[in-house]
Each structure stands twice: as C-alpha cells, then as structure tokens.
Amino acid sequence: xxxxxxxxxxxxxxxxxxxxxxxxxxxxxxxxxxxxxxxxxxxxxxxxxxxxxxxxxxxxxxxxxxxxxxxxxxxxxxxxxxxxxxxxxxxxxxxxxxxxxxxxxxxxxxxxxxxxxxxxxxxxxxxxxxxxxxxxxxxxxxxxxxxxxxxxxxxxxxxxxxxxxxxxxxxxxxxxxxxxxxxxxxxxxxxxxxxxxxxxxxxxxxxxxxxxxxxxxxxxxxxxxxxxxxxxxxxxxxxxxxxxxxxxxxxxxxxxxxxxxxxxxxxxxxxxxxxxxxxxxxxxxxxxxxxxxxxxxxxxxxxxxxxxxxxxxxxxxxxxxxxxxxxxxxxxxxxxxxxxxxxxxxxxxxxxxxxxxxxxxxxxxxxxxxxxxxxxxxxxxxxxxxxxxxxxxxxxxxxxxxxxx
Numbered sequence: 001x002x003x004x005x006x007x008x009x010x011x012x013x014x015x016x017x018x019x020x021x022x023x024x025x026x027x028x029x030x031x032x033x034x035x036x037x038x039x040x041x042x043x044x045x046x047x048x049x050x051x052x053x054x055x056x057x058x059x060x061x062x063x064x065x066x067x068x069x070x071x072x073x074x075x076x077x078x079x080x081x082x083x084x085x086x087x088x089x090x091x092x093x094x095x096x097x098x099x100x101x102x103x104x105x106x107x108x109x110x111x112x113x114x115x116x117x118x119x120x121x122x123x124x125x126x127x128x129x130x131x132x133x134x135x136x137x138x139x140x141x142x143x144x145x146x147x148x149x150x151x152x153x154x155x156x157x158x159x160x161x162x163x164x165x166x167x168x169x170x171x172x173x174x175x176x177x178x179x180x181x182x183x184x185x186x187x188x189x190x191x192x193x194x195x196x197x198x199x200x201x202x203x204x205x206x207x208x209x210x211x212x213x214x215x216x217x218x219x220x221x222x223x224x225x226x227x228x229x230x231x232x233x234x235x236x237x238x239x240x241x242x243x244x245x246x247x248x249x250x251x252x253x254x255x256x257x258x259x260x261x262x263x264x265x266x267x268x269x270x271x272x273x274x275x276x277x278x279x280x281x282x283x284x285x286x287x288x289x290x291x292x293x294x295x296x297x298x299x300x301x302x303x304x305x306x307x308x309x310x311x312x313x314x315x316x317x318x319x320x321x322x323x324x325x326x327x328x329x330x331x332x333x334x335x336x337x338x339x340x341x342x343x344x345x346x347x348x349x350x351x352x353x354x355x356x357x358x359x360x361x362x363x364x365x366x367x368x369x370x371x372x373x374x375x376x377x378x379x380x381x382x383x384x385x386x387x388x389x390x391x392x393x394x395x396x397x398x399x400x401x402x403x404x405x
Contacts, residue, residue: 295332
C-alpha cells in the first residue's frame with residue numbers, strides 16, 4: 001500500500017515538474033519571487049536564513065522589511081538580468097547584516113542570485129564574478145569596522161560557500177550547453193541520414209525507370225514493320241514512365257513536408273517484384289522469376305529493400321549484360337527473405353572498367369550496389385555481390401522480415 005502511495009506521489013511530482021518546466025522562464029521567475037517573498041516573512045523559516053558577522057540584532061523595522069524585499073524581489077529577473085539580480089540582492093544583504101536586522105528566510109536570495117549568475121549570465125560572467133568578489137571584500141572590511149567578532153577563517157569559509165553556489169550554476173550551465181550540442185548533433189545526423197535515404201531512393205527510381213525507358217524506346221525503333229509490337233512497346237514505356245512519376249511525386253512530397261503536417265516516418269509503398277520483372281522483360285531482357293516458400297508478413301522497410309535489390313540488380317543487368325539470361329529467385333523462410341539475382345554469361349553482367357570510371361554500380365558515391373549494402377545491413381541483414389562461381393554476376397541479400405535484427 002505504501003509503495004503504491006509513494007509511486008503515485010512520485011508520478012504526480014514528475015507531472016508537476018514537467019508542467020513547471022513547460023512554462024515561460026519569465027513567468028516562473030515572477031512566481032518564484034512572489035512565493036519567496038511571502039515565505040521570507042514566515043517566522044518559523046527565519047532560522048534557515050543566512051547570517052554573517054554576528055553583530056547585535058535589532059528589532060524589526062521598516063528598513064529591515066525593505067532590505068528583505070531587496071533580497072527576494074530581484075529573483076523575478078534572475079534569468080533575464082542575473083547580474084542586476086546579484087547586485088541588488090548582494091547590496092541588500094550586506095546592508096541588512098551590517099545594520100543587525102532580524103534574521104530572515106529572504107537572505108537566501110543572495111545564494112539564488114549567485115547561482116543564477118553562474119547558470120544564466122551569458123556575457124561578462126567573469127567580470128561579474130570579479131565584481132562580486134570585490135563587493136564581498138568591501139563587506140568584510142565594513143564588518144571589521146563595526147567590530148564584528150568573525151575571524152579570518154569565518155570570512156574564508158563564508159566566501160567558499162558563496163563561491164560554491166556560483167560554481168554550481170556554472171556546472172549546470174555547462175551541462176545544458178553539452179545537452180544542447182548533443183541535440184544539435186543528433187538533429188544533424190538525422191538530417192544527414194534522411195538525405196542519404198532520399199538520395200538512395202532517387203537513385204533507384206530514376207536509374208531503373210530511365211534505363212528501362214531508354215532500352216524500350218531503343219527497341220521500338222526496330223519494330224516499325226509491326227504496328228502491334230510498336231503499340232506494346234509504347235505501352236511499356238508509358239507504364240514505366242507512370243511508375244517513375246508516382247515514385248518521384250512521393251519523394252517530392254517527403255522533401256516538401258514540413259512542420260506538424262509532416263509524418264514522423266514516410267516510406268514509399270514498395271511495388272511488386274513480378275510487375276518489375278515483367279516490366280524489364282518487356283524491354284527485351286530475358287528474365288526468369290522463381291519464388292520459393294510462402295512470404296511472411298514483412299515490415300514496409302523490409303519489403304521496400306527487397307524490391308530495391310531486385311530493381312537495382314535488373315537495372316545493372318540491362319545496362320551491363322543486355323540480352324543475357326537473368327534469374328530472380330525469392331526464397332521465403334520464417335523471419336527471413338533471401339533475394340538472389342544472377343545474370344548469366346562470361347562477363348557476368350559485371351561492369352567494365354570504363355563503366356566503373358563512369359560511376360557504375362560499385363563506385364557510385366553511396367548509390368548502386370553500395371547503397372543496397374547499406375540498406376540491407378541497416379535492417380540487420382546480409383548482402384553480397386560479385387562474380388558467380390560458374391561465371392556471370394550474382395547479387396544476394398538476406399533480409400529480416402521484421403526490418404531489423
């Protein structure tokens with residue numbers, strides 16, 4: 001029972017803390033100053049206040065009330081003008097102690113002001129700290145002139161306590177700066193990763209569809225004697241172009257999405273591998289599709305990666321091994337899908353050295369086969385590409401159905 005009550009109390013405190021931090025800093029400072037001022041006149045809390053000098057204490061007066069307000073109300077500007085807050089609170093505290101005014105909880109305003117300078121003073125923080133040190137020396141000299149019984153050790157100890165409050169503020173400021181830098185670097189890394197993802201998508205869409213349209217249009221010019229064949233070729237080109245436009249529109253939508261209207265994760269809906277094979281086959285590339293096993297439910301990212309592996313492999317086959325037999329094999333097992341694309345021939349569909357210099361699939365700045373490797377390994381899968389054991393060129397990817405290992 002007690003554990004449940006403590007858990008409920010902790011939850012409420014966390015909710016209250018989140019609500020408090022969500023409010024504007026100026027509003028929080030004003031509210032803090034008002035509450036702090038009211039508490040400073042509570043008699044039971046006066047024993048908690050700071051005392052220094054051990055001078056004879058006098059009865060409360062209008063001057064002691066004004067000096068108490070001078071130590072509490074400046075906390076309303078501790079975030080905006082921390083140096084001013086420290087100057088007013090420090091002077092009020094020095095006069096308050098020098099006159100022997102009654103102890104007050106409001107004297108803690110000096111500690112709050114010192115912490116605020118360390119945590120919120122953006123410029124001239126060392127100058128403010130040096131000025132505060134000089135003010136403390138003047139205060140100590142004034143106490144000695146008023147026959148304060150405090151000794152050198154007392155002055156030094158109190159100075160260290162004040163310096164500790166300032167140092168605490170500096171530490172908090174440094175932690176906030178490091179956290180802001182971490183968030184900035186994380187945001188930059190996320191932007192870079194998203195740009196890389198979009199670049200890979202653009203490469204896959206443009207390269208495949210444009211290559212297919214070039215091949216199909218090149219073949220159509222030799223079919224003028226058969227009007228039906230020309231119609232079929234033009235229809236294939238039209239279908240390829242429509243698919244390219246659809247995928248490009250999606251990617252442009254991702255690039256244009258901003259603000260709250262932008263979804264957290266936008267992934268293109270993958271096409272069907274049989275349609276992709278049929279589309280490439282219509283361009284004149286002899287392709288055979290073999291699918292083993294029943295495809296398990298795959299995450300969208302895994303489906304898209306499998307589709308891109310086949311798409312890029314067929315694009316390379318058309319570009320570097322036109323007219324050679326190509327085999328696309330999909331093997332589904334529980335939790336995994338194996339994608340294998342093999343192009344026959346002694347050259348194996350591998351790009352020539354000139355093609356590599358021109359930016360072939362192996363050296364395309366993170367695109368092509370290199371981009372496929374990144375895609376698959378990002379999901380926790382395995383990827384290989386190279387000459388096959390019996391000649392030709394083989395691309396193999398093993399992709400987890402859940403999209404991540």
